[in-house]
Amino acid sequence: MLEKRxxxxxxxxxxxxxxxxxxxxxxxxxxxxxxxxxxxDAKAVPVAMxxxxxxxxxxxxxxxxxSLGHDVDKILTEANILExxxxxxxxxxxxxxxxxxxxxFIDQHLSETVEQLRSKQIGPIxxxxxxxxxITQDGAIIPTTSIGNSASFAILAxxxxxxxxxxxxxxxxxxxxxYIPTKRPSREPIAVMDCNSRVGTPYIPIPIEKIAAxxxxxxxxxxxxxxxxxxxxxxxxxHLIRFLEDEVEKGRLDMSLNPLQAGIGSxxxxxxxxxxxxxxxxxxxxxxxxxxxxxxxxxxxxxxxxSGSSITLSQSYAERVYNNLDRYRDQxxxxxxxxxxxxxxxxxxxxxxxxTALEFDIYGNVNSTHVDGTNMMxxxxxxxxxxxxxxxxxxxxxxxxxNGQISSIVPMxxxxxxxxxxxxxxxxxxxxxxxxxxxxxxxxxxxxxxxVHPDYQSQINDYYERxxxxxxHTPHLLExxxxxxxxxxxxxxxxxxxxxx
Numbered sequence: 001m002l003e004k005r006x007x008x009x010x011x012x013x014x015x016x017x018x019x020x021x022x023x024x025x026x027x028x029x030x031x032x033x034x035x036x037x038x039x040x041d042a043k044a045v046p047v048a049m050x051x052x053x054x055x056x057x058x059x060x061x062x063x064x065x066x067s068l069g070h071d072v073d074k075i076l077t078e079a080n081i082l083e084x085x086x087x088x089x090x091x092x093x094x095x096x097x098x099x100x101x102x103x104x105f106i107d108q109h110l111s112e113t114v115e116q117l118r119s120k121q122i123g124p125i126x127x128x129x130x131x132x133x134x135i136t137q138d139g140a141i142i143p144t145t146s147i148g149n150s151a152s153f154a155i156l157a158x159x160x161x162x163x164x165x166x167x168x169x170x171x172x173x174x175x176x177x178x179y180i181p182t183k184r185p186s187r188e189p190i191a192v193m194d195c196n197s198r199v200g201t202p203y204i205p206i207p208i209e210k211i212a213a214x215x216x217x218x219x220x221x222x223x224x225x226x227x228x229x230x231x232x233x234x235x236x237x238x239h240l241i242r243f244l245e246d247e248v249e250k251g252r253l254d255m256s257l258n259p260l261q262a263g264i265g266s267x268x269x270x271x272x273x274x275x276x277x278x279x280x281x282x283x284x285x286x287x288x289x290x291x292x293x294x295x296x297x298x299x300x301x302x303x304x305x306x307s308g309s310s311i312t313l314s315q316s317y318a319e320r321v322y323n324n325l326d327r328y329r330d331q332x333x334x335x336x337x338x339x340x341x342x343x344x345x346x347x348x349x350x351x352x353x354x355x356t357a358l359e360f361d362i363y364g365n366v367n368s369t370h371v372d373g374t375n376m377m378x379x380x381x382x383x384x385x386x387x388x389x390x391x392x393x394x395x396x397x398x399x400x401x402x403n404g405q406i407s408s409i410v411p412m413x414x415x416x417x418x419x420x421x422x423x424x425x426x427x428x429x430x431x432x433x434x435x436x437x438x439x440x441x442x443x444x445x446x447x448x449x450x451x452v453h454p455d456y457q458s459q460i461n462d463y464y465e466r467x468x469x470x471x472x473h474t475p476h477l478l479e480x481x482x483x484x485x486x487x488x489x490x491x492x493x494x495x496x497x498x499x500x501x
Contacts, residue, residue: 005134005164006214014214021129021161021213022048027058029126032117032153036310036337037264037289038069038222040146042129042163044215046072050079059083063117063125065148065309065337066110066288066381067091069222077103087113088379099375107369110288110382111341114152119184127212128157130204133168139208140201143176143334144168145221146310151178151204151336159212167218171325176202176334181342192345195259195284195307196333223315226292229270232398235429236267237274240354240394243425243432245279247392255279259286261346261386262293263355264312269293271354271396276300286349288340288382290332292317298331307333309340341385353386357395357426361413362444362464363474364420364435366395372485373414380417387422399428399453405493407456409447411463412481426451440474459484459496 006012022045025031035041047070052058061084062076073091076082085094087108098105116122130150133142143150144165154160179200182188191199229237247253257280262268272293275283285294285306292314297303311334313321321328339345346353358377360366366387367373369380387393395418397408408428420443426433431450435443444464452460467475484494 001166002216004170005166007135007137008139008208011135011139011208011211011214014211015216016213018044018048018215019051021045021215022052024159024161024212025049025058025060025127028060030061030063030123032063032125032128032149032157033068034065034130034143034146034148034150034153035068035072036065036146036148037067037312038224039310039312040131040144040148040150040221041068041070041072042131043070043072043165043219044163044217045129045161046076049081050075053079053081061085063087063113063149063153065146065150067378070219088381090378095376095378105376105379107376107379109341109380109384110337111343111385114149114156114336114338117152117156123156125153125157127159127161128153129161129163130154131163131165131217133170133172134164135162135211135214136203138205139211140203140205142173142203144172145312147176147178147334147336148309149337151180152338154204154206154210155180157210160206160210161213161215162211163215163217165217165219167220169322169325171329174202175329175332178202178204178336179339180336181338190339190342190345192339193348195286195349196305198333221312221318223318224291224312226269226314227266229273232429233267233270234274236396236398236427237271239427239432240271240396241274241278243434244352256282256284258350258352258391259284261285261287261351261353261390262291263381263383264289264291265356267356267396267398268354272297276302278302286340286346286351288337295321295328298328303331305331305333307335307340309335309337337382341382343385343389346386346389350391351386351389352392352394353390354394354396355383355387357397357408359408359410359413360395360397360423360426360447361410362447362460363440364423364426364443364447365413365416366418366423367413367415368417370415372489384418387418390424392424393418393422394425394427395423396427399430399451400455404453404455405495406488407453407460407484407494409452409456409460410484410494411460411467412476414482414485428453441468455495
């Protein structure tokens with residue numbers, strides 16, 4: 001079995017325990033670790049690092065593609081290993097440490113991290129820890145269920161630790177397309193002309209002598225935690241489908257639409273699933289994460305091809321997909337995240353981007369990352385890469401949260417990740433606001449009339465009308481702009497009338 005995975009006999013001598021490999025990583029190092037939204041993450045070495053830190057404390061800067069599985073961020077945080085972390089995370093324990101100021105978190109657009117590494121604005125990387133399906137005769141690494149930033153980590157690092165995961169099927173080989181952009185300022189255009197364009201190699205090319213250690217693992221990826229569609233997400237999907245049907249009727253799109261992108265998470269995944277019952281056909285996807293909904297659409301005969309940077313599935317879908325890879329493999333491709341999220345490619349392909357908002361305001365500014373402008377949730381991820389460059393930039397959200405105590409539409413967002421210039425469409429279960437070609441006052445009226453929950457309609461209309469009376473191109477009452485958030489902090493609800501007799 002190992003000979004199928006480690007195809008150069010000389011590398012067999014590099015096989016060591018996770019503890020031996022982890023001991024190579026020292027205090028102050030910068031470590032690049034594979035993993036993108038729970039998929040293809042390093043699984044054994046980080047746990048061994050935490051065990052070592054119990055008796056020999058050390059800290060590192062950890063850079064990944066996106067979030068990790070197997071509670072790795074929790075384990076490393078509790079072991080006090082993380083001094084700095086970038087560019088994305090979803091772990092509750094790490095999140096708390098970030099918000100206490102104990103871990104310095106750098107929140108980045110996912111297309112930018114390796115650009116800064118390559119140009120030496122950050123780094124350099126001492127060790128890359130990369131999960132692999134196999135190592136070729138020449139020492140090239142074949143990734144598993146994600147690429148993320150793994151290719152550039154391995155290429156740029158001084159040394160590479162490879163985790164060969166025997167639980168991943170060899171049938172994954174050939175799914176990957178590793179392309180590294182040439183150097184600026186004379187960079188060649190990236191030749192991705194369609195979702196199914198292959199422009200690179202099916203492996204990560206590195207000199208064989210860079211491989212410092214090989215660890216054998218047998219663990220599956222952590223399962224996705226997406227929740228099933230509910231009445232609200234189904235309503236959001238229907239509003240969006242009707243909008244796209246209208247775009248077709250107006251001659252702006254055809255029934256195959258433009259390539260679709262959907263952010264990770266329950267709402268975006270559920271919304272995308274709604275397309276299985278839509279009239280659209282021969283759809284294509286150019287996204288970051290291929291989720292459960294991707295395979296629902298393939299099985300429904302709606303989706304012809306899907307390009308992403310990782311495959312992140314719930315347990316039942318993982319069993320279904322990986323036991324039937326021959327059925328899906330000709331319709332899938334995995335790319336480095338700097339290519340899946342590259343502004344040049346996104347703009348060229350005319351992506352319809354669907355991402356999730358934490359909150360948005362009456363003028364179309366979107367907050368994706370911070371609670372009350374202060375506490376980090378997960379990070380901006382790839383939503384900014386797509387929002388700024390998409391043909392149509394769409395943000396979805398339920399209109400209320402916490403049993404109606406929070407309105408997702410507020411007078412002014414407490415943190416701006418996507419400003420009004422990058423947002424075309426806003427959708428809640430209440431309706432859809434098309435902001436294209438509208439001035440600020442027109443955007444506000446459209447958002448209020450279509451997206452706000454009935455419980456907050458009178459309250460938000462009162463704010464807007466009084467702001468307009470005061471005047472301005474983008475009318476606001478600065479002394480009240482965050483009054484909803486303050487009231488929730490003080491009373492537990494954004495409903496201001498709770499303070500009135």
